Amino acid sequence: MKKGLTLLAVLLTLIGCNSQKKSQTEDDSVNNPKCLVIYYSQTGTTQKVAEELVRMLNADTLRIEAEQPYNGTYAETIERCKKEMGNEELPKLKPINTELEDYDVVFLGYPIWFGTYARPIASLLTEVDFAGKKVVPFCTFGSGGLETSIKDLKQAIPDAQIQTGYGIRNARIDKAPAEVERFLKESGYLTGEVEKLPDFSPQQPVTKEDISLFDMACGDYTYPLGTPVTVGKRQTAQGTDYQFTVQSKDNNDNPIEATIYVTVENGAKPEFTKVVR
Ligand SMILES: Cc1cc2nc3c(=O)[nH]c(=O)nc-3n(C[C@H](O)[C@H](O)[C@H](O)COP(=O)(O)O)c2cc1C
Structure with a gap:
Protein backbone atom coordinates (compact mmCIF):
# COMPACT_ATOMS: atom_id res chain seq x y z
CA MET A 1 0.00 0.00 0.00
CA LYS A 2 2.80 2.40 1.01
CA LYS A 3 4.70 1.40 -2.15
CA GLY A 4 1.54 2.17 -4.18
CA LEU A 5 1.20 5.63 -2.63
CA THR A 6 4.88 6.43 -3.26
CA LEU A 7 4.50 5.43 -6.93
CA LEU A 8 1.41 7.65 -7.22
CA ALA A 9 3.30 10.58 -5.66
CA VAL A 10 6.19 10.12 -8.11
CA LEU A 11 3.74 9.96 -11.04
CA LEU A 12 1.95 13.12 -9.91
CA THR A 13 5.27 14.94 -9.55
CA LEU A 14 6.30 13.87 -13.06
CA ILE A 15 3.00 15.06 -14.58
CA GLY A 16 3.41 18.41 -12.78
CA CYS A 17 6.94 18.88 -14.15
CA ASN A 18 5.89 18.12 -17.69
CA SER A 19 2.92 20.45 -17.68
CA GLN A 20 5.03 23.22 -16.17
CA LYS A 21 7.72 22.68 -18.78
CA LYS A 22 5.13 22.73 -21.58
CA SER A 23 3.52 25.97 -20.42
CA GLN A 24 6.95 27.60 -20.10
CA THR A 25 7.71 26.76 -23.74
CA GLU A 26 4.30 28.01 -24.85
CA ASP A 27 4.83 31.22 -22.86
CA ASP A 28 8.18 31.72 -24.54
CA SER A 29 6.72 31.55 -28.04
CA VAL A 30 3.80 33.83 -27.04
CA ASN A 31 5.83 36.46 -25.18
CA ASN A 32 9.03 36.21 -27.09
CA PRO A 33 8.18 34.68 -30.48
CA LYS A 34 10.97 33.78 -32.87
CA CYS A 35 10.49 36.01 -35.90
CA LEU A 36 11.68 35.79 -39.50
CA VAL A 37 11.51 38.81 -41.80
CA ILE A 38 11.28 37.56 -45.37
CA TYR A 39 10.93 40.15 -48.14
CA TYR A 40 11.36 41.16 -51.74
CA SER A 41 12.47 44.68 -52.66
CA GLN A 42 13.22 45.83 -56.19
CA THR A 43 14.49 49.36 -55.49
CA GLY A 44 15.27 49.27 -51.75
CA THR A 45 12.19 50.92 -50.20
CA THR A 46 10.62 47.79 -48.74
CA GLN A 47 14.10 46.79 -47.59
CA LYS A 48 14.14 49.87 -45.33
CA VAL A 49 10.98 48.69 -43.56
CA ALA A 50 12.41 45.16 -43.34
CA GLU A 51 15.57 46.51 -41.72
CA GLU A 52 13.53 48.38 -39.10
CA LEU A 53 11.60 45.20 -38.29
CA VAL A 54 14.80 43.15 -38.01
CA ARG A 55 16.36 45.75 -35.72
CA MET A 56 13.33 46.16 -33.46
CA LEU A 57 12.43 42.46 -33.25
CA ASN A 58 15.98 41.13 -33.27
CA ALA A 59 14.68 38.87 -36.04
CA ASP A 60 16.37 36.72 -38.65
CA THR A 61 16.02 37.92 -42.22
CA LEU A 62 15.85 36.57 -45.74
CA ARG A 63 15.77 38.63 -48.94
CA ILE A 64 14.04 36.97 -51.90
CA GLU A 65 15.68 37.46 -55.29
CA ALA A 66 14.53 36.61 -58.79
CA GLU A 67 16.94 34.46 -60.79
CA GLN A 68 16.61 37.01 -63.59
CA PRO A 69 16.43 40.24 -61.55
CA TYR A 70 13.90 42.96 -62.27
CA ASN A 71 16.62 45.57 -62.80
CA GLY A 72 15.12 47.67 -65.58
CA THR A 73 13.50 51.09 -65.34
CA TYR A 74 9.97 51.46 -63.98
CA ALA A 75 8.54 51.36 -67.54
CA GLU A 76 10.64 48.29 -68.43
CA THR A 77 9.53 46.49 -65.27
CA ILE A 78 5.88 47.25 -66.08
CA GLU A 79 6.38 45.87 -69.61
CA ARG A 80 8.11 42.71 -68.37
CA CYS A 81 5.37 42.08 -65.77
CA LYS A 82 2.60 42.58 -68.33
CA LYS A 83 4.25 40.05 -70.62
CA GLU A 84 4.67 37.55 -67.76
CA MET A 85 1.10 38.05 -66.58
CA GLY A 86 -0.18 37.58 -70.15
CA ASN A 87 1.68 34.24 -70.30
CA GLU A 88 0.63 33.33 -66.72
CA GLU A 89 4.31 32.94 -65.97
CA LEU A 90 5.92 33.51 -62.55
CA PRO A 91 9.58 34.52 -62.12
CA LYS A 92 12.02 31.82 -60.99
CA LEU A 93 13.62 32.60 -57.63
CA LYS A 94 17.18 32.08 -56.47
CA PRO A 95 17.30 29.11 -54.06
CA ILE A 96 15.72 29.80 -50.67
CA ASN A 97 17.54 28.41 -47.65
CA THR A 98 15.26 28.64 -44.68
CA GLU A 99 13.09 26.42 -42.53
CA LEU A 100 9.84 28.15 -41.61
CA GLU A 101 9.28 25.52 -38.89
CA ASP A 102 12.02 27.24 -36.90
CA TYR A 103 9.90 30.39 -36.53
CA ASP A 104 6.71 31.37 -34.69
CA VAL A 105 5.95 34.41 -36.86
CA VAL A 106 6.89 35.32 -40.42
CA PHE A 107 6.87 39.01 -41.42
CA LEU A 108 6.34 38.97 -45.19
CA GLY A 109 7.32 42.14 -47.07
CA TYR A 110 6.86 43.34 -50.64
CA PRO A 111 6.33 46.35 -52.88
CA ILE A 112 2.82 46.66 -54.30
CA TRP A 113 2.77 45.83 -58.02
CA PHE A 114 -0.51 46.18 -59.91
CA GLY A 115 -2.50 46.52 -56.70
CA THR A 116 -1.09 43.39 -55.04
CA TYR A 117 2.15 41.76 -53.79
CA ALA A 118 5.06 41.87 -56.24
CA ARG A 119 5.43 38.87 -58.54
CA PRO A 120 8.49 37.31 -56.85
CA ILE A 121 6.29 36.96 -53.75
CA ALA A 122 3.69 35.16 -55.86
CA SER A 123 6.49 32.71 -56.76
CA LEU A 124 7.52 32.39 -53.11
CA LEU A 125 3.97 31.46 -52.08
CA THR A 126 4.03 28.52 -54.49
CA GLU A 127 7.49 27.34 -53.29
CA VAL A 128 7.25 27.61 -49.51
CA ASP A 129 4.61 26.00 -47.32
CA PHE A 130 3.00 28.68 -45.13
CA ALA A 131 0.26 26.37 -43.76
CA GLY A 132 -0.41 27.07 -40.08
CA LYS A 133 2.12 29.93 -39.95
CA LYS A 134 1.35 33.33 -38.45
CA VAL A 135 2.11 35.74 -41.30
CA VAL A 136 2.35 39.52 -40.77
CA PRO A 137 2.30 41.30 -44.16
CA PHE A 138 4.15 44.58 -44.69
CA CYS A 139 4.53 46.60 -47.85
CA THR A 140 5.47 49.87 -49.54
CA PHE A 141 3.57 51.50 -52.38
CA GLY A 142 3.13 54.62 -54.48
CA SER A 143 -0.47 55.19 -53.38
CA GLY A 144 -1.81 52.07 -51.63
CA GLY A 145 -2.49 48.34 -51.84
CA LEU A 146 -1.99 46.82 -48.37
CA GLU A 147 -5.67 45.85 -48.05
CA THR A 148 -6.00 44.36 -51.55
CA SER A 149 -2.72 42.45 -51.20
CA ILE A 150 -3.89 40.97 -47.88
CA LYS A 151 -7.10 39.83 -49.53
CA ASP A 152 -5.01 38.14 -52.24
CA LEU A 153 -2.63 36.59 -49.67
CA LYS A 154 -5.60 35.05 -47.85
CA GLN A 155 -6.71 33.46 -51.11
CA ALA A 156 -3.23 32.29 -52.12
CA ILE A 157 -2.28 30.74 -48.75
CA PRO A 158 -5.65 30.00 -47.08
CA ASP A 159 -4.08 27.76 -44.42
CA ALA A 160 -1.79 30.50 -43.09
CA GLN A 161 -2.93 32.81 -40.28
CA ILE A 162 -2.69 36.21 -41.96
CA GLN A 163 -2.43 38.94 -39.32
CA THR A 164 -3.02 42.71 -39.44
CA GLY A 165 -0.40 44.26 -41.71
CA TYR A 166 1.57 47.47 -42.13
CA GLY A 167 2.03 49.58 -45.25
CA ILE A 168 3.64 52.93 -46.08
CA ARG A 169 3.88 55.15 -49.16
CA ASN A 170 7.38 55.26 -50.66
CA ALA A 171 7.21 59.10 -50.49
CA ARG A 172 6.86 58.88 -46.66
CA ILE A 173 9.50 56.20 -46.03
CA ASP A 174 11.33 58.50 -43.58
CA LYS A 175 8.32 58.06 -41.26
CA ALA A 176 8.76 54.26 -41.24
CA PRO A 177 10.85 53.91 -38.03
CA ALA A 178 8.23 55.66 -35.85
CA GLU A 179 5.28 54.00 -37.61
CA VAL A 180 6.81 50.51 -37.46
CA GLU A 181 7.47 50.92 -33.74
CA ARG A 182 3.83 51.97 -33.17
CA PHE A 183 2.61 49.05 -35.32
CA LEU A 184 4.70 46.52 -33.37
CA LYS A 185 3.47 47.88 -30.03
CA GLU A 186 -0.16 47.88 -31.19
CA SER A 187 0.12 44.29 -32.38
CA GLY A 188 1.91 43.15 -29.22
CA TYR A 189 5.33 42.30 -30.68
CA LEU A 190 6.96 45.11 -28.68
CA THR A 191 6.07 46.22 -25.20
CA GLY A 192 5.21 49.85 -24.44
CA GLU A 193 2.32 52.28 -24.48
CA VAL A 194 1.00 53.92 -27.65
CA GLU A 195 -1.45 56.79 -28.00
CA LYS A 196 -4.87 55.28 -28.73
CA LEU A 197 -6.18 57.06 -31.80
CA PRO A 198 -9.80 58.28 -31.72
CA ASP A 199 -12.33 57.26 -34.39
CA PHE A 200 -12.89 59.57 -37.34
CA SER A 201 -15.93 61.84 -37.06
CA PRO A 202 -18.89 60.86 -39.31
CA GLN A 203 -18.52 61.75 -43.00
C1 LIG B 1 5.76 46.98 -61.82
C2 LIG B 1 5.33 47.96 -60.76
C3 LIG B 1 3.99 48.08 -60.44
C4 LIG B 1 3.58 48.96 -59.42
N1 LIG B 1 2.26 49.01 -59.09
C5 LIG B 1 1.85 49.81 -58.07
C6 LIG B 1 0.46 49.86 -57.70
O1 LIG B 1 -0.40 49.18 -58.26
N2 LIG B 1 0.11 50.69 -56.69
C7 LIG B 1 1.02 51.46 -56.02
O2 LIG B 1 0.61 52.18 -55.11
N3 LIG B 1 2.34 51.42 -56.34
C8 LIG B 1 2.77 50.62 -57.35
N4 LIG B 1 4.11 50.57 -57.67
C9 LIG B 1 5.08 51.37 -56.88
C10 LIG B 1 5.83 50.52 -55.86
O3 LIG B 1 4.94 49.77 -55.06
C11 LIG B 1 6.67 51.40 -54.92
O4 LIG B 1 7.54 52.20 -55.67
C12 LIG B 1 7.43 50.59 -53.88
O5 LIG B 1 7.74 51.40 -52.77
C13 LIG B 1 8.73 50.01 -54.42
O6 LIG B 1 9.32 49.23 -53.40
P1 LIG B 1 10.81 48.64 -53.52
O7 LIG B 1 11.74 49.83 -53.56
O8 LIG B 1 10.99 47.83 -52.30
O9 LIG B 1 10.90 47.84 -54.77
C14 LIG B 1 4.54 49.74 -58.71
C15 LIG B 1 5.89 49.62 -59.06
C16 LIG B 1 6.29 48.75 -60.07
C17 LIG B 1 7.76 48.64 -60.43
Missing part, protein backbone atom coordinates in the same frame (compact mmCIF):
# COMPACT_ATOMS: atom_id res chain seq x y z
CA GLN A 204 -19.69 65.30 -43.87
CA PRO A 205 -19.81 67.02 -47.29
CA VAL A 206 -16.42 68.62 -48.05
CA THR A 207 -15.98 72.39 -47.65
CA LYS A 208 -13.79 74.63 -49.86
CA GLU A 209 -11.06 74.42 -47.18
CA ASP A 210 -11.22 70.59 -47.17
CA ILE A 211 -10.87 70.51 -50.96
CA SER A 212 -7.87 72.82 -50.96
CA LEU A 213 -6.24 70.70 -48.22
CA PHE A 214 -6.94 67.54 -50.28
CA ASP A 215 -5.37 69.18 -53.36
CA MET A 216 -2.28 70.17 -51.37
CA ALA A 217 -1.89 66.54 -50.20
CA CYS A 218 -2.69 64.76 -53.49
CA GLY A 219 -2.26 67.33 -56.26
CA ASP A 220 1.34 66.49 -57.12
CA TYR A 221 0.86 62.67 -57.20
CA THR A 222 1.74 61.10 -60.58
CA TYR A 223 -1.84 60.00 -61.26
CA PRO A 224 -5.12 61.86 -60.58
CA LEU A 225 -6.72 60.48 -57.42
CA GLY A 226 -10.30 61.68 -57.98
CA THR A 227 -12.69 64.22 -56.50
CA PRO A 228 -13.28 64.37 -52.74
CA VAL A 229 -16.97 64.28 -51.82
CA THR A 230 -17.16 63.79 -48.06
CA VAL A 231 -14.69 63.81 -45.19
CA GLY A 232 -14.32 62.61 -41.57
CA LYS A 233 -11.68 64.05 -39.21
CA ARG A 234 -9.86 63.25 -35.99
CA GLN A 235 -7.46 65.09 -33.74
CA THR A 236 -4.25 63.34 -32.59
CA ALA A 237 -1.24 64.40 -30.52
CA GLN A 238 0.62 65.01 -33.81
CA GLY A 239 -2.05 67.03 -35.66
CA THR A 240 -5.20 66.26 -37.68
CA ASP A 241 -6.05 63.21 -39.80
CA TYR A 242 -8.62 63.28 -42.62
CA GLN A 243 -10.56 60.39 -44.15
CA PHE A 244 -11.82 61.51 -47.59
CA THR A 245 -14.36 59.63 -49.68
CA VAL A 246 -13.31 60.22 -53.26
CA GLN A 247 -15.07 59.54 -56.55
CA SER A 248 -13.38 58.74 -59.86
CA LYS A 249 -13.82 56.51 -62.93
CA ASP A 250 -12.24 53.13 -63.70
CA ASN A 251 -10.64 52.22 -67.06
CA ASN A 252 -14.11 51.39 -68.46
CA ASP A 253 -15.51 54.77 -67.35
CA ASN A 254 -17.56 53.23 -64.53
CA PRO A 255 -17.83 55.37 -61.37
CA ILE A 256 -15.72 54.08 -58.48
CA GLU A 257 -15.21 55.21 -54.91
CA ALA A 258 -12.06 55.13 -52.79
CA THR A 259 -11.02 56.27 -49.33
CA ILE A 260 -7.98 58.51 -49.14
CA TYR A 261 -6.28 59.23 -45.82
CA VAL A 262 -4.51 62.56 -45.36
CA THR A 263 -2.48 63.66 -42.37
CA VAL A 264 -1.40 67.16 -41.34
CA GLU A 265 1.21 67.08 -38.63
CA ASN A 266 1.24 70.32 -36.63
CA GLY A 267 2.68 72.96 -38.94
CA ALA A 268 3.65 70.53 -41.74
CA LYS A 269 2.40 70.27 -45.34
CA PRO A 270 -0.63 67.96 -45.76
CA GLU A 271 0.33 64.54 -47.14
CA PHE A 272 -1.78 61.57 -48.13
CA THR A 273 -0.86 58.35 -46.37
CA LYS A 274 -2.80 55.80 -48.42
CA VAL A 275 -5.55 55.16 -50.91
CA VAL A 276 -7.88 52.28 -50.04
CA ARG A 277 -9.82 50.91 -53.00
Whole structure:
Protein backbone atom coordinates (compact mmCIF):
# COMPACT_ATOMS: atom_id res chain seq x y z
CA MET A 1 0.00 0.00 0.00
CA LYS A 2 2.80 2.40 1.01
CA LYS A 3 4.70 1.40 -2.15
CA GLY A 4 1.54 2.17 -4.18
CA LEU A 5 1.20 5.63 -2.63
CA THR A 6 4.88 6.43 -3.26
CA LEU A 7 4.50 5.43 -6.93
CA LEU A 8 1.41 7.65 -7.22
CA ALA A 9 3.30 10.58 -5.66
CA VAL A 10 6.19 10.12 -8.11
CA LEU A 11 3.74 9.96 -11.04
CA LEU A 12 1.95 13.12 -9.91
CA THR A 13 5.27 14.94 -9.55
CA LEU A 14 6.30 13.87 -13.06
CA ILE A 15 3.00 15.06 -14.58
CA GLY A 16 3.41 18.41 -12.78
CA CYS A 17 6.94 18.88 -14.15
CA ASN A 18 5.89 18.12 -17.69
CA SER A 19 2.92 20.45 -17.68
CA GLN A 20 5.03 23.22 -16.17
CA LYS A 21 7.72 22.68 -18.78
CA LYS A 22 5.13 22.73 -21.58
CA SER A 23 3.52 25.97 -20.42
CA GLN A 24 6.95 27.60 -20.10
CA THR A 25 7.71 26.76 -23.74
CA GLU A 26 4.30 28.01 -24.85
CA ASP A 27 4.83 31.22 -22.86
CA ASP A 28 8.18 31.72 -24.54
CA SER A 29 6.72 31.55 -28.04
CA VAL A 30 3.80 33.83 -27.04
CA ASN A 31 5.83 36.46 -25.18
CA ASN A 32 9.03 36.21 -27.09
CA PRO A 33 8.18 34.68 -30.48
CA LYS A 34 10.97 33.78 -32.87
CA CYS A 35 10.49 36.01 -35.90
CA LEU A 36 11.68 35.79 -39.50
CA VAL A 37 11.51 38.81 -41.80
CA ILE A 38 11.28 37.56 -45.37
CA TYR A 39 10.93 40.15 -48.14
CA TYR A 40 11.36 41.16 -51.74
CA SER A 41 12.47 44.68 -52.66
CA GLN A 42 13.22 45.83 -56.19
CA THR A 43 14.49 49.36 -55.49
CA GLY A 44 15.27 49.27 -51.75
CA THR A 45 12.19 50.92 -50.20
CA THR A 46 10.62 47.79 -48.74
CA GLN A 47 14.10 46.79 -47.59
CA LYS A 48 14.14 49.87 -45.33
CA VAL A 49 10.98 48.69 -43.56
CA ALA A 50 12.41 45.16 -43.34
CA GLU A 51 15.57 46.51 -41.72
CA GLU A 52 13.53 48.38 -39.10
CA LEU A 53 11.60 45.20 -38.29
CA VAL A 54 14.80 43.15 -38.01
CA ARG A 55 16.36 45.75 -35.72
CA MET A 56 13.33 46.16 -33.46
CA LEU A 57 12.43 42.46 -33.25
CA ASN A 58 15.98 41.13 -33.27
CA ALA A 59 14.68 38.87 -36.04
CA ASP A 60 16.37 36.72 -38.65
CA THR A 61 16.02 37.92 -42.22
CA LEU A 62 15.85 36.57 -45.74
CA ARG A 63 15.77 38.63 -48.94
CA ILE A 64 14.04 36.97 -51.90
CA GLU A 65 15.68 37.46 -55.29
CA ALA A 66 14.53 36.61 -58.79
CA GLU A 67 16.94 34.46 -60.79
CA GLN A 68 16.61 37.01 -63.59
CA PRO A 69 16.43 40.24 -61.55
CA TYR A 70 13.90 42.96 -62.27
CA ASN A 71 16.62 45.57 -62.80
CA GLY A 72 15.12 47.67 -65.58
CA THR A 73 13.50 51.09 -65.34
CA TYR A 74 9.97 51.46 -63.98
CA ALA A 75 8.54 51.36 -67.54
CA GLU A 76 10.64 48.29 -68.43
CA THR A 77 9.53 46.49 -65.27
CA ILE A 78 5.88 47.25 -66.08
CA GLU A 79 6.38 45.87 -69.61
CA ARG A 80 8.11 42.71 -68.37
CA CYS A 81 5.37 42.08 -65.77
CA LYS A 82 2.60 42.58 -68.33
CA LYS A 83 4.25 40.05 -70.62
CA GLU A 84 4.67 37.55 -67.76
CA MET A 85 1.10 38.05 -66.58
CA GLY A 86 -0.18 37.58 -70.15
CA ASN A 87 1.68 34.24 -70.30
CA GLU A 88 0.63 33.33 -66.72
CA GLU A 89 4.31 32.94 -65.97
CA LEU A 90 5.92 33.51 -62.55
CA PRO A 91 9.58 34.52 -62.12
CA LYS A 92 12.02 31.82 -60.99
CA LEU A 93 13.62 32.60 -57.63
CA LYS A 94 17.18 32.08 -56.47
CA PRO A 95 17.30 29.11 -54.06
CA ILE A 96 15.72 29.80 -50.67
CA ASN A 97 17.54 28.41 -47.65
CA THR A 98 15.26 28.64 -44.68
CA GLU A 99 13.09 26.42 -42.53
CA LEU A 100 9.84 28.15 -41.61
CA GLU A 101 9.28 25.52 -38.89
CA ASP A 102 12.02 27.24 -36.90
CA TYR A 103 9.90 30.39 -36.53
CA ASP A 104 6.71 31.37 -34.69
CA VAL A 105 5.95 34.41 -36.86
CA VAL A 106 6.89 35.32 -40.42
CA PHE A 107 6.87 39.01 -41.42
CA LEU A 108 6.34 38.97 -45.19
CA GLY A 109 7.32 42.14 -47.07
CA TYR A 110 6.86 43.34 -50.64
CA PRO A 111 6.33 46.35 -52.88
CA ILE A 112 2.82 46.66 -54.30
CA TRP A 113 2.77 45.83 -58.02
CA PHE A 114 -0.51 46.18 -59.91
CA GLY A 115 -2.50 46.52 -56.70
CA THR A 116 -1.09 43.39 -55.04
CA TYR A 117 2.15 41.76 -53.79
CA ALA A 118 5.06 41.87 -56.24
CA ARG A 119 5.43 38.87 -58.54
CA PRO A 120 8.49 37.31 -56.85
CA ILE A 121 6.29 36.96 -53.75
CA ALA A 122 3.69 35.16 -55.86
CA SER A 123 6.49 32.71 -56.76
CA LEU A 124 7.52 32.39 -53.11
CA LEU A 125 3.97 31.46 -52.08
CA THR A 126 4.03 28.52 -54.49
CA GLU A 127 7.49 27.34 -53.29
CA VAL A 128 7.25 27.61 -49.51
CA ASP A 129 4.61 26.00 -47.32
CA PHE A 130 3.00 28.68 -45.13
CA ALA A 131 0.26 26.37 -43.76
CA GLY A 132 -0.41 27.07 -40.08
CA LYS A 133 2.12 29.93 -39.95
CA LYS A 134 1.35 33.33 -38.45
CA VAL A 135 2.11 35.74 -41.30
CA VAL A 136 2.35 39.52 -40.77
CA PRO A 137 2.30 41.30 -44.16
CA PHE A 138 4.15 44.58 -44.69
CA CYS A 139 4.53 46.60 -47.85
CA THR A 140 5.47 49.87 -49.54
CA PHE A 141 3.57 51.50 -52.38
CA GLY A 142 3.13 54.62 -54.48
CA SER A 143 -0.47 55.19 -53.38
CA GLY A 144 -1.81 52.07 -51.63
CA GLY A 145 -2.49 48.34 -51.84
CA LEU A 146 -1.99 46.82 -48.37
CA GLU A 147 -5.67 45.85 -48.05
CA THR A 148 -6.00 44.36 -51.55
CA SER A 149 -2.72 42.45 -51.20
CA ILE A 150 -3.89 40.97 -47.88
CA LYS A 151 -7.10 39.83 -49.53
CA ASP A 152 -5.01 38.14 -52.24
CA LEU A 153 -2.63 36.59 -49.67
CA LYS A 154 -5.60 35.05 -47.85
CA GLN A 155 -6.71 33.46 -51.11
CA ALA A 156 -3.23 32.29 -52.12
CA ILE A 157 -2.28 30.74 -48.75
CA PRO A 158 -5.65 30.00 -47.08
CA ASP A 159 -4.08 27.76 -44.42
CA ALA A 160 -1.79 30.50 -43.09
CA GLN A 161 -2.93 32.81 -40.28
CA ILE A 162 -2.69 36.21 -41.96
CA GLN A 163 -2.43 38.94 -39.32
CA THR A 164 -3.02 42.71 -39.44
CA GLY A 165 -0.40 44.26 -41.71
CA TYR A 166 1.57 47.47 -42.13
CA GLY A 167 2.03 49.58 -45.25
CA ILE A 168 3.64 52.93 -46.08
CA ARG A 169 3.88 55.15 -49.16
CA ASN A 170 7.38 55.26 -50.66
CA ALA A 171 7.21 59.10 -50.49
CA ARG A 172 6.86 58.88 -46.66
CA ILE A 173 9.50 56.20 -46.03
CA ASP A 174 11.33 58.50 -43.58
CA LYS A 175 8.32 58.06 -41.26
CA ALA A 176 8.76 54.26 -41.24
CA PRO A 177 10.85 53.91 -38.03
CA ALA A 178 8.23 55.66 -35.85
CA GLU A 179 5.28 54.00 -37.61
CA VAL A 180 6.81 50.51 -37.46
CA GLU A 181 7.47 50.92 -33.74
CA ARG A 182 3.83 51.97 -33.17
CA PHE A 183 2.61 49.05 -35.32
CA LEU A 184 4.70 46.52 -33.37
CA LYS A 185 3.47 47.88 -30.03
CA GLU A 186 -0.16 47.88 -31.19
CA SER A 187 0.12 44.29 -32.38
CA GLY A 188 1.91 43.15 -29.22
CA TYR A 189 5.33 42.30 -30.68
CA LEU A 190 6.96 45.11 -28.68
CA THR A 191 6.07 46.22 -25.20
CA GLY A 192 5.21 49.85 -24.44
CA GLU A 193 2.32 52.28 -24.48
CA VAL A 194 1.00 53.92 -27.65
CA GLU A 195 -1.45 56.79 -28.00
CA LYS A 196 -4.87 55.28 -28.73
CA LEU A 197 -6.18 57.06 -31.80
CA PRO A 198 -9.80 58.28 -31.72
CA ASP A 199 -12.33 57.26 -34.39
CA PHE A 200 -12.89 59.57 -37.34
CA SER A 201 -15.93 61.84 -37.06
CA PRO A 202 -18.89 60.86 -39.31
CA GLN A 203 -18.52 61.75 -43.00
CA GLN A 204 -19.69 65.30 -43.87
CA PRO A 205 -19.81 67.02 -47.29
CA VAL A 206 -16.42 68.62 -48.05
CA THR A 207 -15.98 72.39 -47.65
CA LYS A 208 -13.79 74.63 -49.86
CA GLU A 209 -11.06 74.42 -47.18
CA ASP A 210 -11.22 70.59 -47.17
CA ILE A 211 -10.87 70.51 -50.96
CA SER A 212 -7.87 72.82 -50.96
CA LEU A 213 -6.24 70.70 -48.22
CA PHE A 214 -6.94 67.54 -50.28
CA ASP A 215 -5.37 69.18 -53.36
CA MET A 216 -2.28 70.17 -51.37
CA ALA A 217 -1.89 66.54 -50.20
CA CYS A 218 -2.69 64.76 -53.49
CA GLY A 219 -2.26 67.33 -56.26
CA ASP A 220 1.34 66.49 -57.12
CA TYR A 221 0.86 62.67 -57.20
CA THR A 222 1.74 61.10 -60.58
CA TYR A 223 -1.84 60.00 -61.26
CA PRO A 224 -5.12 61.86 -60.58
CA LEU A 225 -6.72 60.48 -57.42
CA GLY A 226 -10.30 61.68 -57.98
CA THR A 227 -12.69 64.22 -56.50
CA PRO A 228 -13.28 64.37 -52.74
CA VAL A 229 -16.97 64.28 -51.82
CA THR A 230 -17.16 63.79 -48.06
CA VAL A 231 -14.69 63.81 -45.19
CA GLY A 232 -14.32 62.61 -41.57
CA LYS A 233 -11.68 64.05 -39.21
CA ARG A 234 -9.86 63.25 -35.99
CA GLN A 235 -7.46 65.09 -33.74
CA THR A 236 -4.25 63.34 -32.59
CA ALA A 237 -1.24 64.40 -30.52
CA GLN A 238 0.62 65.01 -33.81
CA GLY A 239 -2.05 67.03 -35.66
CA THR A 240 -5.20 66.26 -37.68
CA ASP A 241 -6.05 63.21 -39.80
CA TYR A 242 -8.62 63.28 -42.62
CA GLN A 243 -10.56 60.39 -44.15
CA PHE A 244 -11.82 61.51 -47.59
CA THR A 245 -14.36 59.63 -49.68
CA VAL A 246 -13.31 60.22 -53.26
CA GLN A 247 -15.07 59.54 -56.55
CA SER A 248 -13.38 58.74 -59.86
CA LYS A 249 -13.82 56.51 -62.93
CA ASP A 250 -12.24 53.13 -63.70
CA ASN A 251 -10.64 52.22 -67.06
CA ASN A 252 -14.11 51.39 -68.46
CA ASP A 253 -15.51 54.77 -67.35
CA ASN A 254 -17.56 53.23 -64.53
CA PRO A 255 -17.83 55.37 -61.37
CA ILE A 256 -15.72 54.08 -58.48
CA GLU A 257 -15.21 55.21 -54.91
CA ALA A 258 -12.06 55.13 -52.79
CA THR A 259 -11.02 56.27 -49.33
CA ILE A 260 -7.98 58.51 -49.14
CA TYR A 261 -6.28 59.23 -45.82
CA VAL A 262 -4.51 62.56 -45.36
CA THR A 263 -2.48 63.66 -42.37
CA VAL A 264 -1.40 67.16 -41.34
CA GLU A 265 1.21 67.08 -38.63
CA ASN A 266 1.24 70.32 -36.63
CA GLY A 267 2.68 72.96 -38.94
CA ALA A 268 3.65 70.53 -41.74
CA LYS A 269 2.40 70.27 -45.34
CA PRO A 270 -0.63 67.96 -45.76
CA GLU A 271 0.33 64.54 -47.14
CA PHE A 272 -1.78 61.57 -48.13
CA THR A 273 -0.86 58.35 -46.37
CA LYS A 274 -2.80 55.80 -48.42
CA VAL A 275 -5.55 55.16 -50.91
CA VAL A 276 -7.88 52.28 -50.04
CA ARG A 277 -9.82 50.91 -53.00
C1 LIG B 1 5.76 46.98 -61.82
C2 LIG B 1 5.33 47.96 -60.76
C3 LIG B 1 3.99 48.08 -60.44
C4 LIG B 1 3.58 48.96 -59.42
N1 LIG B 1 2.26 49.01 -59.09
C5 LIG B 1 1.85 49.81 -58.07
C6 LIG B 1 0.46 49.86 -57.70
O1 LIG B 1 -0.40 49.18 -58.26
N2 LIG B 1 0.11 50.69 -56.69
C7 LIG B 1 1.02 51.46 -56.02
O2 LIG B 1 0.61 52.18 -55.11
N3 LIG B 1 2.34 51.42 -56.34
C8 LIG B 1 2.77 50.62 -57.35
N4 LIG B 1 4.11 50.57 -57.67
C9 LIG B 1 5.08 51.37 -56.88
C10 LIG B 1 5.83 50.52 -55.86
O3 LIG B 1 4.94 49.77 -55.06
C11 LIG B 1 6.67 51.40 -54.92
O4 LIG B 1 7.54 52.20 -55.67
C12 LIG B 1 7.43 50.59 -53.88
O5 LIG B 1 7.74 51.40 -52.77
C13 LIG B 1 8.73 50.01 -54.42
O6 LIG B 1 9.32 49.23 -53.40
P1 LIG B 1 10.81 48.64 -53.52
O7 LIG B 1 11.74 49.83 -53.56
O8 LIG B 1 10.99 47.83 -52.30
O9 LIG B 1 10.90 47.84 -54.77
C14 LIG B 1 4.54 49.74 -58.71
C15 LIG B 1 5.89 49.62 -59.06
C16 LIG B 1 6.29 48.75 -60.07
C17 LIG B 1 7.76 48.64 -60.43
